Amino acid sequence: MSLADSVVSIGPAAERVRRQLLDQIQHGLLRPGERLGAERSLAEKMGVSRSTMRQALGALESAGAVRRVPGRGGGTFVRAQKVERDLSRVVGVPALLRAQGMTSGSRIINTAITEADEETLAALELGDGAYVVDVVRIRLADGLPISLEHVRLPAERFPQLLDLPLGGSLYDLLEKHYATVPGEAEEHIEVVAASDDEASILGTDPGAPLLSITRTTKDADGVVFEYSHDLFRADRTVISVRTPATPRSTQDGAGRVVALRHRVKS
Template sequence: MDGTKIAASVTLDPLSGKPLYRQLSEGLAQLVLDGTLHPGDPLPTEETLCDALGVSRTTARKAYAELVDAGRVVRRPRRGSFVAEPKLPRSLDTVHNFSEEMLKLGMNPTSKVLGFSVTKPSAWVAERLGIGPQTNVFEICRLRLADGEPILLETAWIPCHFCPNLKEEQLTRSLYALITEATGRIAQGAHETYEAARLSRVDARQLGCAEGDPTFIIRRSTSDSGGETFECSRIVAPGDRNQYEVSLQRDGSTHAGIVPTRQG
């Protein structure tokens, strides 16, 4: 939507007592809510918005900054500003299963297999799985999508002796479900670490993001009811699509949540 059309849709009143940047940000937000602007739509540059509405560059900049802070707009280096995708609440207080979580949200989870091989584990993988450096593991790289939009890039490792008959064509399904069917093991617990990082060129290309965009790197090890670790993974979760929430209580208990957002 160009600046002229936005100017025709947004009314600014300098006598209202409300700051112009706030009126502009609320007006743009309303265009998203009423369907005039759609997720992924490009927005005019600050300069274009200034010319169309007759406001200062500071007003346009503060309006966009407020929308970015509210999660309604995402900025792409060298590409501009875009309407953000709606947030999709998911819970982190149970063992995470991407497929189940997306189905609960009424979305269609799919997986694109990017790599499937038998290899020797790295030192980190061997330590997490509690295996020797010469033990064969399946290395599975998948792009996880919701309604066709990339959400996560996941690389998982499983000792081959757990699922010796695992086939690449099965991997469009939930990996945990496949493991349960093959071994009877149920994902009972998980340990995760989170790290803020920048997307590499390779990961950005797979996710449809820009190189250098903020991302979370999640490292997880999953165990069964007996406490044995049977899978570990490295997950790339772009910052514009994933928001993590944790509530803390004085007694030390926690409640956590994840809110992924799709590409804007």
């Protein structure tokens, strides 16, 4: 069901205003996160009463097109489209966003080649003293932060990786330059509260819920090549899993593992 179809019953004047605002949102004239203005000024601008404007905004809020924040610093804001994170496929964020009609972008926070800690050594099945390529990026959806990504890859397997452009899909780079493609991934998902720094980076409030996704990825030969940790804004992300029916005789075969946990900060 589209935003245009998700409508509560309102009067004809409010319906006209609703359609005008929705049209501006859908054509990009009003961008995600943009503040529409106070109810009074909006009503004056569109030549309707405040009660009519209130009806129109209520219908848009019910449809998920806007969110209204009360208080002195509040107002009505265009709600950002949610990203569907499909756990049934191993796919990079750029491809994920393109498939949903959104523009992908990145901001590189840090890159380095470092000696792997014990946790990373175990996850990547590396020997003591091994080095990893360490990449930290902010992923953007339609120009707004959607996730904070921390990826670690075996440095010996991917020499000169840091000399390549890292603003796009790492999976595309690994396939093109190192003939490595993901074959299977195991992901563990936990709901956590954003720290002050994480909230600042992702443009949300301290303590806001984030989806913490820890991923270990194997190539087509079953060799681990990626260990990563992503923090997705929970208010902008929907998790989905598509599971085909499996004959009983094959139900004990290999597959992707998803663990859902909830962590509460004391």
